[in-house]
Amino acid sequence: MKVGIYARVSTEKQEESLDEQVRMLVEFCERSKYEVYKVYSETGSGAKSKREMFMELMRDVEAKKFDAVVVLKLDRFSRSMLDLLTSVERLKEKGVDFISVNDHIETTTPQGKLIFHIMGALAEFERSLIYERTKVGIERAKREGKVCHRPRKNINLDRVVDRYKKGIPLTEIAAIERVSYSTLRNRLRESGIKLETRLMED
Structure with a gap:
């Protein structure tokens, strides 16, 4: 199986940790007899950076250049549960599996697929809670005579x-x-x- 490795650390001070991540992931792939198509590694906060290597990884997913994405931990791949599930759903749509080594999650196995179904249900529950809290807040604001809509964001x-x-x-x-x-x-x-x-x- 051909795989793409993704590794990330939050700050430049963790460069050594980034090298360690890559080393561990490469060794995992060697033990598992996976062919490494490419290593995508970068430094930057998942919440703030543009994550150019992540974007390159996802473009290669679109092009179906490998069979699975391998990461060390879930939080190295995405900044939140919702973002994680959205990204993994994109992989699924393209027939690309997802492997998180330290979390022992592999969508190539029935157990791994079950875990992600559960995570998906939790994420949907979280979205429902956010919607309900927002709805209650809007209704309260209307009763108090406050403006409820937010300005339309300009998009180029x-x-x-x-x-x-x-x-x-x-x-x-x-x-x-x-x-x-x-x-x-x-x-x-x-x-x-x-x-x-x-x-x-x-």
Whole structure:
């Protein structure tokens, strides 16, 4: 099986830790008889950085250049549970498996698939709680006569289209623009912009 390795640390002071991550992941792949297609490693906070190597990894996922993504820990791959599940769902749609070595999670196994089903249910529960809290807050604000809507975020659609043509998935473009994937997709449709149906299809 051909795999892509992804490793990340939060600060430059952890460069040595990054090398250690890569070493452990390469050794794991050697023991498992996996062929390493490429090592994608970078330094930067998952919440703040553009994570260029992560974006390159996801572009290669789109191109189906390997069969699985291997990381050391879940928190090295994504900044939150919701982001993690969104990214893994993209892998699943492309037929690419996900392996987290220290967490003993592999979507290549029935046990690993079950764990992610449970995590998905928890994430959906979290989304429901956020929705309910937001709804209650809006209703309270209305009763108090406060303005409830937030200003419409300006999105440079020309820049979005340019990035898309360069092979960057819309999910990653949305993260860069700091909007949700659904918001970006709807804004494109409102503006009459039709992209090739790589990610725009329902």
